[in-house]
Amino acid sequence: MTRLSLSAALNSGLRHVLEEDPKAIVMGEDVGPLGGVFRVTDGLSKDFGAERVIDTPLAESSIVGTAIGLAMRGYHPICEIQFDGFVYPAFNQIVSQLAKMRARTAGHVPLPVVVRIPCGGGIGAVEHHSESNEAYFAHTSGLRVMICSDPQSGHYLLRQALACGDPVIFYEPKRRYWEKGEVSDDLSLAPAFDRAVIARQGSDATVVCYGGMVATCLEAAGYAQEEGRSLEVIDLRSLSPLDLDTVCASVRKTGRCLVVHEAPGFAGLGAEVVSGVTERCFYHLEAPVLRVTGFDLPYPPAKYENQYLPDADRVLAAIDKLLEF
Amino acid sequence: MTHDEHVGDPSRTGEPASLLAPDGALKTSSETSSEASTEALWDTSLEVTAELVRDLYRWMRLTRRLDSEAFSLQRHGELGLWAPSLGQEAAQVGSITALRPTDYVFPSYREHATALVRGVTPAQMLEQWRGISGCGWDPAALHLHAYTVVLAAHLPHATGYAMGVQRDGTDEVVTAYLGDGATSQGDANEAFNWAAACHAPVLFFVQNNQYAISTPTRLQMRTPIHQRARGFGLQSFFVDGNDVLAVHAATRQAVSQIRAGGGPALIEAVTYRTGPHTSSDDPTRYRDQAEADAWASRDPLARVEKLLDARDWWTPAWRLGLDAECERLGADLRSAVQSFGPVELDGLFDTVLGGRSALLAEQKAGYADYVAAYEEVSS
Structure with a gap:
């Protein structure tokens, strides 16, 4: 075990992948000598060379598009999209090409491509640098969507993402890049990549969250404990496919469920969780399943984001409603 | 007149290089080198033999037969749609036959000659148009990717595949087919630039068939495609796309230069989409019959027949054999659609x-x- 920031834990994951898989390639804007704007690829080009850690032209569509071609040739590319809001130029390549190639060729052309995207707000960034766009990709069949929440999940999931052989949209909550935690690099200890994990056990209500919101919900659960309320916090990790088994097992135990995410609520991941829980656990529910999400606004200028983003207080206010219902 | 309509019309920016005139006259080596002085890259070393001409002609005839049969099958309700290749046989056959079978090819969706030459069976060919699969063949086995319908999306794929070839240290050349309309797409411009920046071993083969569905080339661009290619840092060729020998020679030369490490290239082959965009289109709404008639006189097969006649390079027996082969292909296509069962x-x-x-x-x-x-x- 080593104490690492999320950025360093991801870097360590990439290092493992490059060492263990000779076909692995890291590619994106400024991922070479600079080490990426969040330093996730720090030192990799020095150690693995410019042929395997590629500083690409500034063109997101072609970052994903050429990664598809490299994958067809037998390579295993891990692309970096520099910021969440810059992924839209690559939308066609991801949704119409990367996601569909396996199905449209009846399984002949699998594409083991990972697209890493720093996501979410909370760092005071300028516009287009704080978005949570996971629902677009979760809505697309043929993609796996994963999101890490802390250094350990980042390290494990990133290595598992490339090994799984399917196209993966891999989100990294940028507000958590510099938070540290203990990291094991023993992959045999990792939970399955498509399973949610219980981040904190509890008995009064289930709080389903992911990415940057996991730390927020754990903080809220700590405050709730002081008030004698026991919250079970579930970190989804895999947004598509969703691990409803783990979620529903918890809800059957607690009878109450709250879903928390940064992204706008309308047609978001939370709606899918609510639907899944309601269908499967209807007779166990003591209250309607509630959501705490970002508002249905364009992501606001930085000075508003503390009001825009769900925080522990908003989570606790929703818990009050949920428990008092 | 709000702008100079002549600017950007490739048919008005100099003649594309050619070897075989519409009347069947084969230009001599000295004629082509002087004519092509504006095209420094144009190489006239192609040895035009009876065997080569017959082979190219055979593939063009088979392609035309495939196309007409498939179009009929669409009209009979057996296929949901068909995108005809009629009129573009020389551009497609001349280029695909200049590649090695192991050179990976990324077609757009009208390159039926590439599929024929690569050995796609009639049943495999029709699956996508019948609506029973997204691609009827195993792309890796034939070194022929699935048809790409979102225009230019496959050009970054071809470029990435070529980056893989570079890393593997082999001498394969990757070829991607696109049309004039696709050159307006962001992915095309990204791929041209990216391939040049990476010195990737990829050939972009543009069939400028004058129309993107109904939109003529002059509304699509101000600078001809082969001129834009040079701006990106691609080697550029400009050929008569209805002249199978010119296309074959240019492709051979481009591929040989790329294989030798010369970097990516683009060929603009000027041709004409004789038929509709697809079986759902009605070209009479947007183009004059006079224009179609003028292009009919430049038919890619007719000029080769004149050459074969003039040189006495074919026999009646060979012609009958080819006729029979074409009819067998038509029959195979008809029986292929009969063989498709219901889908589950x-x-x-x-x-x-x-x-x-x-x-x-x-x-x-x-x-x-x-x-x-x-x-x-x-x-």
Whole structure:
């Protein structure tokens, strides 16, 4: 075990992948000598060379598009999209090409491509640098969507993402890049990549969250404990496919469920969780399943984001409603 | 007149290089080198033999037969759609036959000659147009990618594949086919620039067939494609796309330069989409019959027939043999559509992801239960 920031834990994951898989390639804007704007690829080009850690032209569509071609040739590319809001130029390549190639060729052309995207707000960034766009990709069949929440999940999931052989949209909550935690690099200890994990056990209500919101919900659960309320916090990790088994097992135990995410609520991941829980656990529910999400606004200028983003207080206010219902 | 309509019309910016005139006259080596002085890269070293001309002609005839049969099958309701290759046989055959069978090819969706030459069977060819699969063949086995319908999306794929070839240290050349309309797409411009920046071993073969569905080239661009290519840092060729020998020579030369490490290239082959965009299109709404008639006099097959006649390079027996081969292809296509059975949805759930998916497993099982219950009720 080593104490690492999320950025360093991801870097360590990439290092493992490059060492263990000779076909692995890291590619994106400024991922070479600079080490990426969040330093996730720090030192990799020095150690693995410019042929395997590629500083690409500034063109997101072609970052994903050429990664598809490299994958067809037998390579295993891990692309970096520099910021969440810059992924839209690559939308066609991801949704119409990367996601569909396996199905449209009846399984002949699998594409083991990972697209890493720093996501979410909370760092005071300028516009287009704080978005949570996971629902677009979760809505697309043929993609796996994963999101890490802390250094350990980042390290494990990133290595598992490339090994799984399917196209993966891999989100990294940028507000958590510099938070540290203990990291094991023993992959045999990792939970399955498509399973949610219980981040904190509890008995009064289930709080389903992911990415940057996991730390927020754990903080809220700590405050709730002081008030004698026991919250079970579930970190989804895999947004598509969703691990409803783990979620529903918890809800059957607690009878109450709250879903928390940064992204706008309308047609978001939370709606899918609510639907899944309601269908499967209807007779166990003591209250309607509630959501705490970002508002249905364009992501606001930085000075508003503390009001825009769900925080522990908003989570606790929703818990009050949920428990008092 | 709000702007100079002549600017950007490639047919008005100099003649494309050619070897075989519409009247069947084969230019001599000295004629082509002087004519092509504006095209420094144009190489006239192609040895025009009876065998080569007959081979190219055979593939063009087979392509035309495939195209007409498939179009008829669409009209009979056997195919949902067909995108005809009629008139573009020289551009397609001349280029695909200049590649090695192991050179990976990314077609757009009208390059039926590339599929024929690469050995796609009639049944495999029709699956996508019949609506029973997204691609009828195994792309890796034939070194021929699935047709790409979102225009230019396959150009970054070809470029990336070529980056892989570079890393493998082999001498393969990757070829991507596109049309004039596709050159307006962002992905095309990204791929041209990216390939040049990476010195990737890729050839972009543009069939400028004058129309993007109904929109003529002059509304699509101000600078001709082969001129833009140079701005990106691509080697550039400009050829008569209805002249199979010129296309073959230019492609051979481009591919040989790329194979030798010369970097990526683009060929603009000027041709004409004789038929509609697809079986759903009606060209009479946007182009004059006079224009189509003028292009008919430049038919890619007719000029080769004149050459074969003039040189006495074919025999009646050979012609009859080819006629019979074409009819067999037509019959094979007809029997292929008869061989297709009904489709079953459940197989589709298994090809979306390689690994497990609880969601898909649940939906597949749920659908099977629904079908079983329905069958129980109806029996």
